[in-house]
Amino acid sequence: MRAELAVNWAYRVWSGQRTEGRGLGRSPLDEQQIALASAALDRAAERWSEVAEGESLVWQW
Numbered sequence: 001m002r003a004e005l006a007v008n009w010a011y012r013v014w015s016g017q018r019t020e021g022r023g024l025g026r027s028p029l030d031e032q033q034i035a036l037a038s039a040a041l042d043r044a045a046e047r048w049s050e051v052a053e054g055e056s057l058v059w060q061w
Contacts, residue, residue, distance in 0.1 A: 002028060010037035 005028045051057045
């Protein structure tokens with residue numbers, strides 16, 4: 001569950017969604033972890049934006 005919350009929180013911060021207020025609680029990530037996750041999401045978004053319509057993106061983890 002912790003990993004799921006961390007991923008959700010990182011995406012919330014990266015996409016500009018609210019991170020304070022009713023129902024949100026404290027961040028499960030510190031500032032360094034948020035920075036690392038945001039950089040990874042930036043790289044993924046950049047790669048995805050380079051894929052032309054009708055093409056696919058294959059990413060080996």
